[in-house]
Amino acid sequence: MANHSQLGFQDASSPIMEELVEFHDHALMVALAICSLVLYLLTLMLMEKLSSNTVDAQEIELIWTILPAIVLVLLALPSLQILYMMDEVNEPDLTLKAIGHQWYWTYEYTDFKDLSFDSYMTPTMDLPQGHFRLLEVDHRMVVPMESPIRMIITADDVLHSWAVPTLGVKTDAIPGRLNQTSFITTRPGVFYGQCSEICGANHSFMPIVVESTPLKYFEAWSSLLSS
């Protein structure tokens, strides 16, 4: 989950998010380099250290054409690499459905049995000591760790959006449409997210909690719920 006044990304819990964080750091360095150069040139200009009697500036024209082109390539290549990585065909182990309602999520696990449950936010007055306000839910979405998961996201009434920042997932939940996304959790843990499309009075109060556990605990949990 995010800490208060947190500026940066949460630690990545999926391979795609790791790549996105790396790319962000790279892009930020490029942006910092450009800003530094501009600031430097601006300072020189203000101190009247730059020559202003140039008529034919072939060399500098060449430099400030080639250099930006190189910068753009440096940005585009990793960006496209990640874009294509996100679209890779991965045969999932499990298909889960998340259905947005006003104002809770329903999770369905129907590969074998018809397992379905609602996930409501835990009201603050019922929150146990030490738990996270406005983030905890009564029933978490449990997934086996290190397994490719296919998520099918839809909604029952209005637009919602299913987002879990640490997994690098945000997908709109649209009534009448099934949106597919996928992720792999690299480690066990509890991952939080919040509804990311305005959906009425309690839009801020329908969080998402994904619990990633080893396969045997997942199987035990799903057997318990199916019985």
Added chain:
Amino acid sequence: MVCLCTASGAVISGGALGGASRWFRRESGSGGESHFDGNCDAMAEDIRTKLEHYKTAPFDSRFPNQNQTRNCWQNYLDFHRCEKAMAAKGADATPCQWYYRVYKSICPMSWVTTWDEYREEGTFPGKI
């Protein structure tokens, strides 16, 4: 393309089991004999094996993008068409279970319930 043998020996081919996008059509002129008979038992075994090892709906190249609505709809239709066709021929409907498993995995339960009700009422918008 998948061949499915009926009790009468005529061959019904097609289906999405191999990723093809045709639904069932009869091979013309197959009559009471077919040179696919030898393959049919092997195919039926393949389907059973696939069903036994079913984990979840596999990648379907007909629906490669984010929007999987049509995938759900198509498999729901294919299952009911398969059941109807097999019942009409008096054949084993076990291979149809593939479509059932796939639509069960992908389609929200509420959608399936609604469509089942429409079918019972006779107001289902799809052609089965």
